[in-house]
Amino acid sequence: MSRKKLLLAAGLSLALPAQAETLYELSGKVTAEARYFTQDAQFPQQDYSSNLSFTVEPEFYWEWNEGIDSLTFTPYLRVDENDNERTHGDIRELSWIHIGEDWELRAGLRKVFWGVTEFQHLVDVINQTDSVEDFDGEDKLGQQMINLSLVRDWGIVDLYLLPGFRERTTIGKNGRLRSGLVVNNDLASYESSAGENHIDTALRWSHTLGDFDLGAYWFHGTNRDPKLLLKNSNGTTYLAPYYEQMDQIGFDLQATIDSWLWKLETINRDTQSENYWAAQGGVEYTFYGIRNSSADVGVLLEYGWDERGENADAAIQNDLFIGARLTLNDVDSTEMLAGMSHDLDYDSESFIIEASRRYGNNWKLSLDGRFFSSDNPADLSYNIKQDDHLQITVERYF
Amino acid sequence: MTVLKKSLNSLVVLGLMTAPLIASAETAEEKGTRIAIEAKASDKGWQDMQTSMNMILRNKEGQESIRDIRLKSLEIENDGDKSLSVFDKPKDVKGTAFLSFSHAVGADDQWLYLPKLKRVKRIASRNKSGPFMGSEFSYEDLSSFEVEKYTYKFLRDEPCEGGTCYVVEQYPVDKNSGYTRRVAWLDQAEYRPWKIEFFDRKNTPLKTLTYHEYNEYEGKHWRPNLMKMVNHQSGKSTDLTYSDYQFKTGLDDNDFNKNTLKRAR
Numbered sequence: 001m002s003r004k005k006l007l008l009a010a011g012l013s014l015a016l017p018a019q020a021e022t023l024y025e026l027s028g029k030v031t032a033e034a035r036y037f038t039q040d041a042q043f044p045q046q047d048y049s050s051n052l053s054f055t056v057e058p059e060f061y062w063e064w065n066e067g068i069d070s071l072t073f074t075p076y077l078r079v080d081e082n083d084n085e086r087t088h089g090d091i092r093e094l095s096w097i098h099i100g101e102d103w104e105l106r107a108g109l110r111k112v113f114w115g116v117t118e119f120q121h122l123v124d125v126i127n128q129t130d131s132v133e134d135f136d137g138e139d140k141l142g143q144q145m146i147n148l149s150l151v152r153d154w155g156i157v158d159l160y161l162l163p164g165f166r167e168r169t170t171i172g173k174n175g176r177l178r179s180g181l182v183v184n185n186d187l188a189s190y191e192s193s194a195g196e197n198h199i200d201t202a203l204r205w206s207h208t209l210g211d212f213d214l215g216a217y218w219f220h221g222t223n224r225d226p227k228l229l230l231k232n233s234n235g236t237t238y239l240a241p242y243y244e245q246m247d248q249i250g251f252d253l254q255a256t257i258d259s260w261l262w263k264l265e266t267i268n269r270d271t272q273s274e275n276y277w278a279a280q281g282g283v284e285y286t287f288y289g290i291r292n293s294s295a296d297v298g299v300l301l302e303y304g305w306d307e308r309g310e311n312a313d314a315a316i317q318n319d320l321f322i323g324a325r326l327t328l329n330d331v332d333s334t335e336m337l338a339g340m341s342h343d344l345d346y347d348s349e350s351f352i353i354e355a356s357r358r359y360g361n362n363w364k365l366s367l368d369g370r371f372f373s374s375d376n377p378a379d380l381s382y383n384i385k386q387d388d389h390l391q392i393t394v395e396r397y398f
Numbered sequence: 399m400t401v402l403k404k405s406l407n408s409l410v411v412l413g414l415m416t417a418p419l420i421a422s423a424e425t426a427e428e429k430g431t432r433i434a435i436e437a438k439a440s441d442k443g444w445q446d447m448q449t450s451m452n453m454i455l456r457n458k459e460g461q462e463s464i465r466d467i468r469l470k471s472l473e474i475e476n477d478g479d480k481s482l483s484v485f486d487k488p489k490d491v492k493g494t495a496f497l498s499f500s501h502a503v504g505a506d507d508q509w510l511y512l513p514k515l516k517r518v519k520r521i522a523s524r525n526k527s528g529p530f531m532g533s534e535f536s537y538e539d540l541s542s543f544e545v546e547k548y549t550y551k552f553l554r555d556e557p558c559e560g561g562t563c564y565v566v567e568q569y570p571v572d573k574n575s576g577y578t579r580r581v582a583w584l585d586q587a588e589y590r591p592w593k594i595e596f597f598d599r600k601n602t603p604l605k606t607l608t609y610h611e612y613n614e615y616e617g618k619h620w621r622p623n624l625m626k627m628v629n630h631q632s633g634k635s636t637d638l639t640y641s642d643y644q645f646k647t648g649l650d651d652n653d654f655n656k657n658t659l660k661r662a663r
Binding site: 138261329 | 455457464488491517518519520521522523525528532599655656661
């Protein structure tokens with residue numbers, strides 16, 4: 001790993017400019033987050049009701065050769081009051097981009113997003129989830145890659161070479177919003193004899209045809225989602241991540257017609273232990289300028305399905321999602337989102353509400369509430385049924 | 399060369415159109431349409447353009463809020479322009495970028511890049527009347543002028559800052575427009591707009607836009623350095639200042655796709 005990073009650094013320094021025509025820019029943000037848990041914890045060692053956390057994420061940017069070459073460096077650090085595993089650092093991005101006439105080469109640690117749906121990101125497969133950040137899986141770790149992107153009349157083709165794999169971060173014994181048994185990353189194992197050094201590859205095509213935006217890909221390499229095995233270590237039982245190899249094909253489609261967005265994502269995942277299809281699809285409709293104001297209200301409806309049904313080790317296997325988004329379109333960018341998910345197999349539910357607005361030119365305040373209910377121990381969300389919480393986040397941009 | 403030929407062609411077409419009208423007197427609608435066609439033709443051939451936009455949003459109490467945007471646009475023959483905007487301020491949306499393929503007729507194609515998620519989202523373009531970045535400019539106010547977007551009626555000639563102006567009433571064709579009509583003042587010498595009055599869906603006066611500090615680029619393309627929009631109903635206003643105009647910088651279709659959107663910054 002460290003040798004690989006060194007090679008990467010050497011490669012980047014070769015590409016760095018000799019002359020002084022370099023544009024440099026520093027930006028970024030610091031955040032403070034406070035959580036208040038409204039119920040007593042379900043598991044031992046989680047015996048607290050409030051949690052403070054701070055993050056810093058600067059972004060350094062250099063550009064030279066009149067923008068043909070650029071380098072972005074985004075380190076990240078979180079310090080958490082209670083969970084030592086949530087206190088962590090990462091390089092979100094350390095990436096060099098070189099632009100050609102109808103192609104570009106991107107190399108380094110980067111983040112790539114694929115997909116169209118809102119409540120689950122099924123086809124988004126390149127980056128590992130930074131799951132200590134939040135339970136929603138939206139936060140990702142930087143992935144080392146070489147990515148050649150070709151722009152053609154018939155679409156954009158992306159070729160990825162992904163040297164090396166990053167393990168999923170997992171919440172520690174003192175963290176809330178985790179499973180009863182703690183995941184111990186020291187016990188991680190791999191199907192591939194190359195372990196975390198397996199070189200993964202991916203090929204993606206994406207295109208716009210009128211009202212339709214579509215993409216298809218093939219991914220070959222280490223499955224970002226680990227199987228969790230029971231293992232003993234020093235007399236304590238842990239969940240031990242086991243990373244299989246997989247071949248995955250994925251397809252995503254969005255149709256944008258008048259005020260409607262129709263969305264579909266589907267994958268087929270083929271691993272040593274299983275071969276299955278899963279899909280997430282739905283619709284978003286926006287009412288613009290409600291009651292002659294500038295405000296918009298968007299209504300979202302999505303359904304998530306997994307061929308494995310209740311045997312799936314995914315949280316979403318037969319789940320329905322409903323949401324509403326209020327955008328005031330005011331000077332302070334005030335927004336509100338409420339969403340509900342209902343598991344049709346287990347009858348469990350979760351409810352989230354998010355609100356945010358800007359204060360002045362550089363501050364942003366967010367209020368979040370997340371509430372869970374589950375009665376069936378076989379349901380994955382049973383683990384977090386007592387982790388209802390309210391969250392306030394203050395962000396300062398610089 | 400082809401541009402010249404095209405404008406010559408349109409002059410010939412105009413000549414043919416106007417010739418019989420001299421006898422049977424041009425109606426106000428025909429004259430309004432002719433002015434719009436001539437205005438569009440007079441600015442034809444700018445090819446591509448890059449500029450920086452600064453917006454100062456003021457509320458009734460005079461509180462200010464800043465928006466900084468960089469804009470690249472590409473002229474497309476016989477259709478709306480392509481454009482790529484990057485937001486620098488406010489800082490929480492820094493790096494957010496907006497790609498638009500506007501069309502003279504029908505819905506525009508629009509994508510938004512969200513840098514935090516590294517996500518490109520195709521967005522519905524029906525929201526023409528919504529405010530742009532919380533300002534008094536709506537999306538339709540900032541989109542390129544296309545003859546097909548309105549029907550017209552010539553009202554009168556009137557002295558204005560640019561000499562003598564045609565005063566023309568413009569009726570949006572798109573049912574999603576936020577306006578029943580606009581009244582535009584264009585000078586007769588260069589077809590530069592000096593003032594536009596906007597009337598809301600109830601036909602009540604809503605906003606007034608004035609254009610200031612015109613400069614001529616590439617010998618024929620007039621652009622204002624300042625546009626002031628005042629909302630008479632809310633008391634809010636937005637000043638939009640343009641700087642660093644550059645024309646014919648060599649942009650082409652390859653500068654306007656999802657890849658360029660992702661690294662626009």
